Amino acid sequence: MTTLKELAKLLNISVSTVSKALNDSHEISENTKRRVNELAAKLNYKPNRIAQQLKTNQTKTLGVILPTVTNPFFAEVLHGIETKATDLDYDIIVCLSDETLLKERRSLELLSNGSVDGFIMAVARESQLEEYSEHIQSVIDSRVPVLMFDRVVNEIECDKVVVDDFQSVYDATEYLIKQEGRKNILLVSNIEELSVGKLRISGYEKAIADNALKSNVLKLGSIENVEEAVYKCLEDDPSIDAVLSIDHITGIIAINMAKNLKRSIPEDLSVIGFGYEHTHLLSSPKISIIHQKAHEIGAMSVKLLVDSLKAEEHQLQTIVVPSELKLGESSKSS
Amino acid sequence: MTTLKELAKLLNISVSTVSKALNDSHEISENTKRRVNELAAKLNYKPNRIAQQLKTNQTKTLGVILPTVTNPFFAEVLHGIETKATDLDYDIIVCLSDETLLKERRSLELLSNGSVDGFIMAVARESQLEEYSEHIQSVIDSRVPVLMFDRVVNEIECDKVVVDDFQSVYDATEYLIKQEGRKNILLVSNIEELSVGKLRISGYEKAIADNALKSNVLKLGSIENVEEAVYKCLEDDPSIDAVLSIDHITGIIAINMAKNLKRSIPEDLSVIGFGYEHTHLLSSPKISIIHQKAHEIGAMSVKLLVDSLKAEEHQLQTIVVPSELKLGESSKSS
DNA sequence: TTGTATGCGTTATCAT
DNA sequence: ATGATAACGCATACAA
Numbered sequence: 001m002t003t004l005k006e007l008a009k010l011l012n013i014s015v016s017t018v019s020k021a022l023n024d025s026h027e028i029s030e031n032t033k034r035r036v037n038e039l040a041a042k043l044n045y046k047p048n049r050i051a052q053q054l055k056t057n058q059t060k061t062l063g064v065i066l067p068t069v070t071n072p073f074f075a076e077v078l079h080g081i082e083t084k085a086t087d088l089d090y091d092i093i094v095c096l097s098d099e100t101l102l103k104e105r106r107s108l109e110l111l112s113n114g115s116v117d118g119f120i121m122a123v124a125r126e127s128q129l130e131e132y133s134e135h136i137q138s139v140i141d142s143r144v145p146v147l148m149f150d151r152v153v154n155e156i157e158c159d160k161v162v163v164d165d166f167q168s169v170y171d172a173t174e175y176l177i178k179q180e181g182r183k184n185i186l187l188v189s190n191i192e193e194l195s196v197g198k199l200r201i202s203g204y205e206k207a208i209a210d211n212a213l214k215s216n217v218l219k220l221g222s223i224e225n226v227e228e229a230v231y232k233c234l235e236d237d238p239s240i241d242a243v244l245s246i247d248h249i250t251g252i253i254a255i256n257m258a259k260n261l262k263r264s265i266p267e268d269l270s271v272i273g274f275g276y277e278h279t280h281l282l283s284s285p286k287i288s289i290i291h292q293k294a295h296e297i298g299a300m301s302v303k304l305l306v307d308s309l310k311a312e313e314h315q316l317q318t319i320v321v322p323s324e325l326k327l328g329e330s331s332k333s334s
Numbered sequence: 335m336t337t338l339k340e341l342a343k344l345l346n347i348s349v350s351t352v353s354k355a356l357n358d359s360h361e362i363s364e365n366t367k368r369r370v371n372e373l374a375a376k377l378n379y380k381p382n383r384i385a386q387q388l389k390t391n392q393t394k395t396l397g398v399i400l401p402t403v404t405n406p407f408f409a410e411v412l413h414g415i416e417t418k419a420t421d422l423d424y425d426i427i428v429c430l431s432d433e434t435l436l437k438e439r440r441s442l443e444l445l446s447n448g449s450v451d452g453f454i455m456a457v458a459r460e461s462q463l464e465e466y467s468e469h470i471q472s473v474i475d476s477r478v479p480v481l482m483f484d485r486v487v488n489e490i491e492c493d494k495v496v497v498d499d500f501q502s503v504y505d506a507t508e509y510l511i512k513q514e515g516r517k518n519i520l521l522v523s524n525i526e527e528l529s530v531g532k533l534r535i536s537g538y539e540k541a542i543a544d545n546a547l548k549s550n551v552l553k554l555g556s557i558e559n560v561e562e563a564v565y566k567c568l569e570d571d572p573s574i575d576a577v578l579s580i581d582h583i584t585g586i587i588a589i590n591m592a593k594n595l596k597r598s599i600p601e602d603l604s605v606i607g608f609g610y611e612h613t614h615l616l617s618s619p620k621i622s623i624i625h626q627k628a629h630e631i632g633a634m635s636v637k638l639l640v641d642s643l644k645a646e647e648h649q650l651q652t653i654v655v656p657s658e659l660k661l662g663e664s665s666k667s668s
Numbered sequence: 669t670t671g672t673a674t675g676c677g678t679t680a681t682c683a684t
Numbered sequence: 685a686t687g688a689t690a691a692c693g694c695a696t697a698c699a700a
Contacts, residue, residue: 001447001448001476001693003692003693003694004693004694004695005693005694013670013671014670014671014672015671015693015694015695016670016671016672016673016694016695016696017669017670017671019693019694019695019696020670020695020696023695027669027670028669028670029669029670032669032670044476046446046447046448047447047693047694048388048447048448048692048693048694049447049448049449050384050387050388050393050448050449050692050693050694051388051448051676051692051693051694051695052693052694052695053384053676054382054384054385054388054675054676054677054678054692054693054694055675055676055693055694055695055696056676056694056695057676059384061427064428068413069403069409069412069413069416070406070409070410070413070610070611070612072404072406072409075403075404075406075409076404078403078428079402079403079404079430082403082428082429082430083430083432086429086437086440086441091427091429091444091445091449092427092428093395093425093426093427093428094398094412094416094426094427094428095416095420095425096413096416096417098417103420106420107420110425111425112380113335113380113381113382113383114335114380114382114383114384114385114677115383115384115425142335142378143335226615227615227618249612249615249616252616253615253616253618256617256618257618259593259618260618276404277404278404278583281560281561281583281587282583282586282587282616282617283590284561284587284590284591284593284594335677337676337677337678338677338678338679339677347686347687348686348687348688349677349678349687349688350679350680350686350687350688350689351685351686351687353677353678353679353680354679354685354686357679361685361686362685362686363685363686366685366686381677381678382676382677382678384676384677384678385676385677385678385679385692386677386678386679387692388676388677388678388691388692388693388694389677389678389679389680389691389692390678390679390692391692448693
């Protein structure tokens, strides 16, 4: 790697002159600038990023801690984060907690030594179950800003970007009832123990209660054979006329099982699930989804965090990114 | 952030004594070590990573450049990379090229200024189509090691980790012919223009030729309505008794379309696709897949790159990670 | 217009 | 056993 010192020596001028020339300082003569820039270009000089970071005491890097990246929701959030960060001239260091408290904690500790200017994170499943968050508070106390998205800890005061979990499911349930005249809506879930799962189920329960219907919830979080469970549930109760899945997988399974049971979709049975960019491609008929704007969630998170990094006075915010009901072929259009 | 200097001042000793004490140097008295360590713990001192990087001239960070992360293959590779890197005490900076040459090039340039000790990358679709790779060669020339996985540029000399694309598809085709007695195998693809796509198709063609059968290839790369195209193809030719998809999506579509056409799977029609961890969950019957060991590919890549970083003399290698045919319910067991 | 000196936080070498 | 000094590469306040 070429350094300022090398350029200076080759040109027989001082390091600071070279530095100023490269930064186009008005103190430097055009002639010198030209000479410096030519040599720099020739030797492919690039200012050493590490040295700059040490000097300016900022890394222009964000720490991103995700529970997993094989879940398409988080994959798409990551895409949004990466795109916006690149836009704003930030790098991202990515850590995966694998849904464990241990790795989440370790990553936070390891990176809060000046490696990053701030964190964007969604809390690991285990951390949520154990309701443990001291490791996160500790980072904030050490004055490294943290932004939480999707899965958040209410007790911690920090910027947050969340989905309208309650409302979107409430609305979808209302849609099935009011627009499609469904009476027996089965809610299917494999994430009932997560904060977002609870909110979504509440949205469903509220809509069901508001319409004086009977709640019907199938929790699959700890079940081995999900397909079989869904199949049996549908088989046992032929009066079920709609399935509302609150995750990105059980909705598709419900469609497949319903077809195996010879139920017509959407005539006999409507199916709505949660989904992302290409979810609908994977089912026939194409599944209707509550589309979480995952990309946008990621982008918003970066924007909010970087804004707070720049501002000296910052008001903590919680931004709600509304979801959108995207009708496919697995439910009737109104 | 607490620094050595602050500790030194509080303890009325010199910076270098503090540094040595914290590094458990034998030159320092036990008593001093104790005092220093206690204060350091109390103030939550952590050595500034950036300063260490500048000093040692290594970042312990790898640049990871992926075409996309919403494709489950790359998501799982990323998981493998992250896990192994954490293991070996490396961080990863992740960039997404979005399949474009522009972003790939930009990321490479931006990070080859001392930000990372080496790169792990899969070439963007656009770079492959345009057969442009000077930006990669240029990084290597500047003495920053690059490792390519999956989608590689043959002309560039560097470490590589690849899948047995040709062989795995050859074997799967043979399996359909020999074990299941299939005669009219339709190959379905939406990645025929990529290096890996070409290799996979060659594997198929070879097996077909070796068995004196008729080749039947459906290329969907630029098609709008994939479902319709697959449906029509199956409808038009009832003699098709097997589908071999070389990507992770068209196999599932083929199953759905075949069911719509009332073909029995696997009695009338076998389906084999490419897949990853949870692919089989998304179809009924569960799809048989050529399972690319994506996680392992990521882990191997990190190991190979880090090894080369440590060695002063390094022999370039190309490692082939064999795939595994995992039978689901969409093909007959032998 | 150019050059000198200083400091970012750490570590290593060389005194004391 | 402890401390002073230099160095990593860069940027900037200050001198010349």
